Amino acid sequence: MLTITQLKNAVDANWSRQVEWLKTLTSFPSERGEEASCQDWVAREFAGRGWSVDRYRLSDVSMAHLPGYSPVMDTDYQRAVQVVAAVRAPEQKGRSLILQGHVDVVPAGPKAMWTDPPYQPTVRGNRLYGRGSNDMKSGVTAMVFAMDALRTAGYAPAADVYVQTVTEEECTGNGALSTLARGYRADACLIPEPTHQKILRGTLGVMWFRLSIRGRPVHVSESENGTNAILSAYHVIKALQVFTAELNERVKSHPWFSKLPAPIKFNPGKIRGGDWASSTPAWCEVDCRIAVLPGTPLEAFRNELSAVVSAASLQDPFLSNNPPEIAWNGFQADDYVLEPGSTFEATMRAAHEAATGKAPEETLLPAVTDCRFYGRYYGIPSLCYGASGADSHGFDEYVELDSLKETTLAIADCIQRWCGVRAVT
Ligand SMILES: [Zn+2]
Secondary structure (H helix, E strand, O other), rough: OOHHHHOOOOHHHHHHHHHHHHHHHHHHEOOOOOOOOOHHHHHHHHOOOOOEEEEEEEEHOOOOOOOOOOOOOOOOOOEEEEEEEEEOOOOOOOOOOOEEEEOOEOOOOOOOHHHOOOOEEEEEEEOEEEEHHHHHHHHHHHHHHHHHHHHHHOEEOOOOOOOOOOOOOOOOOOOHHHHHOOOOOOOOOOOOOOOOOOOEEEEEEEEEEEEEOOOOOOEEHHHHHHHHHHHHHHHHHHHHHHHHHHHHHHHHHHOOOOHHOOOOEEEEEEOOOOOOEEEOOOOEEEEEEEEEEEOHHHHHHHHHHHHHHHHHHHHOOHHHHHEEEEEEEOOOOOOOOOOOOOOOHHHHHHHHHHHHOOOOOEEEOOOOOOHHHHHHHHHOOEEOOOOOOOOOOOOOEEEHHHHHHHHHHHHHHHHHHHHOEEEOO
């Protein structure tokens, strides 16, 4: 084992390269469907380190039958490139490890609202700004440069390590699922999502759905004879807000998620509809996200939500004869809790303490991460631990560089504690 000082010196030696690497990674506008050039660059970087690279597309993988799969519409999986680099040890002396990070980012929104353009990463003081700088290209650099630190110090893991960069984390999780469908397994999985250097204890389930609502179009001068699909959508949205308030009452008896105030969030996130300003709208589509009440099977939750939409529709003569359609398009994600007491969590805690001099705090997230695939469906102890930052889905997203450096050190130490190390020349 290396001392923490030896490891720290190695992280320091590579630090300016790590910041440049993060700037390059953040400069790729890897929004959904546009991740391939980013992934191609990552694959070349991994190959350049001598790692054995498996680069494939989601369309190459059969996984619709697997637990955790989320259905998709209007997305081309031939464009969804995934990367798994195997760093194999000649002899397995320690425990194997998956290091996973997602490179997909959410849309930047109106660029004029950013201080600097979202895909021109900018360092000011201790912060690196840019879409994805925090969530979670910071974490991708942490896992890669943690491996580099061991190498700089003259060591490599004494067990197999799989370094994975996936897409689809922000909408389905099918990128993570594809690595498991492809057969990659290990004794533990670490995902450096930006957790403010806390251990992530658990995440809620999340569901996406598209409401399609009809209207009866008439000239606006006689609107009392028609219906307005946009206003009807608003009526259904209000019913779902009432449903959400009920769910937040029910979650108060949950052993973990009762610790969070009103963790069930519902968001009508994207809307389109209507054809003409002087015609009442004949159609409206709303893409929605809602958190799933933990402990509820997804099918039961879908049924309950559908009943809420039906009941709201019955209050309206037109909608009761033309009920809204619900398409389950995107996340169908179960909740996940890493139960306390795992050896892997103890290892990550010890590494954090060695790097920072303090015991780590733990946190719960009212959202999803990819941990559920490894931990819930494949029994691989899986946790998130990553740097501090803010505004992950907002304007001027940033990561704090000193926290990223410390996180890189903690992950390097976690790797050597978990996998063991061997000297390399
Ligand atoms: Zn993320």
